[in-house]
């Protein structure tokens with residue numbers, strides 16, 4: 100595919116296949132995303148693409164490699180055709196310029212020079228144009244072929260009729276083809292670099308590894324050959340080839356790829372290690388668990404590739420314009436021709452033809468088709484390098500216009516590993532250990548971070564847990580179960596009130612703790628408070644800085660939490676957030692997000708992705724804060740794999756930079772056409788200049804998109 104019109108054609112072809120719901124074809128990645136009814140055979144899609152005049156194959160790892168190879172081949176073919184065309188066109192131009200003292204080439208010699216340029220170097224334009232016309236479409240190949248073909252044929256007829264002194268336009272055809280080939284070649288070189296970021300991620304995985312066979316003998320094998328369960332020896336300084344678990348030895352591993360943290364993480368027997376990360380000091384033996392497409396790295400790469408082939412909504416405008424552009428231009432060119440032929444030149448065919456050709460050439464919408472997808476591709480690739488995974492281009496587009504950022508407290512603003520700070524008892528009758536044992540015995544069944552803190556505290560104080568029955572979890576409220584036949588309830592103040600449990604005795608104590616930013620979890624037995632557990636989570640060290648940056652980027656930053664208001668305010672104060680919504684249940688979080696949306700516009704909701712799912716879903720952009728490699732990518736619109744709060748302002752800045760880049764590209768793409776077409780029509784633009792401008796527009800669009808590779812957040 101060479102331009103937006105090709106995209107439209109392939110999309111139309113796929114759309115016609117029965118059972119196809121949604122089609123989106125991407126020029127930069129040369130991929131199609133097709134949503135179909137279940138059971139639709141892939142072959143019928145491939146056939147539909149073939150029928151539109153193109154080719155397709157299912158996307159897999161080899162296909163991607165083959166495409167890369169094919170692109171490299173196209174590049175070198177274009178280069179060869181360009182150089183040959185240039186060598187033949189240069190004398191043609193020099194010796195037809197009527198410079199005093201410079202001899203004029205005979206029309207027959209010109210014909211000999213131009214024919215290989217048109218037939219061989221520019222042959223592709225004609226065959227592709229023919230394919231397009233056969234599919235009842237008109238694209239840029241049609242425009243180029245008509246332009247150069249008419250100049251060539253007219254001159255050929257003249258030469259045959261009038262011999263060596265005929266008035267001919269061979270140099271126009273040759274120059275157009277040469278310049279457009281140059282543009283195509285530059286474009287193909289630049290296009291190959293749009294995938295650099297992703298390629299650098301893929302290359303993090305070493306090509307080979309040292310496998311240990313049954314006898315413990317070492318053998319070097321390629322990563323593709325490693326099977327789950329096999330043992331691999333990793334030496335200091337080596338990259339880890341697949342995901343796995345250490346079974347012998349210990350070391351430190353640089354996981355900055357996944358966590359952004361450059362200090363190596365200590366690893367011992369049982370620790371998980373990930374493909375692409377770097378072993379720092381020790382040597383160890385690992386057992387492969389995730390290989391091939393299963394590694395975290397491969398999943399990230401796949402995710403980014405999918406996103407790169409999605410279409411940004413902003414492109415719909417460009418697509419609509421392109422769909423009507425070519426036919427309109429063809430008509431316009433004919434009108435231009437007729438006007439010049441009949442009214443201006445009084446029936447001079449050659450002069451009218453030149454203007455006709457100029458209009459056709461300058462009108463090519465090829466840069467228009469590249470404007471959005473190349474910027475999206477480079478932007479998303481750069482994002483991945485920065486630990487930002489966007490589901491698709493539209494997520495990025497919505498991120499760019501965000502007005503409000505809502506942050507979940509636990510796990511987002513705090514590191515998400517709360518620790519028990521104190522266990523308070525109601526009165527002397529109660530025993531601290533009893534409170535802890537009761538609470539932990541129930542909490543051991545819960546996945547909540549607070550629950551885990553309680554269980555850890557119980558374990559480290561050496562008490563043993565009791566069996567429980569009838570465990571119930573109330574999301575956002577607490578948990579309950581029967582311990583020793585008595586009902587134990589562990590949870591929030593509000594929940595206690597709902598259960599008609601009086602809060603007496605230690606309310607003051609609770610308030611003191613909450614003012615310090617500690618979460619208070621009440622413990623009750625048989626409807627009586629026996630004590631409380633104060634739990635605190637460390638605020639992420641970068642929180643204040645990240646929030647300051649956010650405040651500069653959006654209108655409002657909110658803290659949203661199910662925790663007590665006092666705790667939320669205290670945390671908010673420490674990090675510079677005054678807008679606090681506290682004591683909300685998970686399902687109310689979504690309603691809060693909706694009300695902010697109606698008041699303020701686009702809302703970005705940032706959460707841990709588990710109990711915040713409804714809020715993430717209603718927000719314009721749901722952002723999941725990952726915790727390194729364990730991150731469940733695919734749950735949110737944007738996943739920040741590094742768990743670093745600064746990634747949030749980073750991603751807004753990147754989204755805005757990408758959108759700005761797209762708009763610049765659309766400007767570059769439109770400006771040449773809009774200025775050029777009228778100029779060409781009134782005869783102020785020669786076909787040769789027109790083809791230079793057209794080549795330049797594609798190259799400038801792709802080069803501009805490549806600037807995004809060097810995007811750096813303003814930290």
Ligand code: ADP
Pocket residue numbers: 507508509542545547549550573574575576577578589590591618619620659660661662663683684685710
């Ligand atoms: P957040 O909005 O901070 O993620 P949640 O909605 O998960 O908080 O929970 C809100 C509040 O409910 C917590 O602050 C805690 O007091 C209480 N809670 C929830 N689950 C539990 C549990 N398993 N044990 C004790 N308290 C809980």
Ligand code: MG
Pocket residue numbers: 507509510707710711
């Ligand atoms: Mg939460």
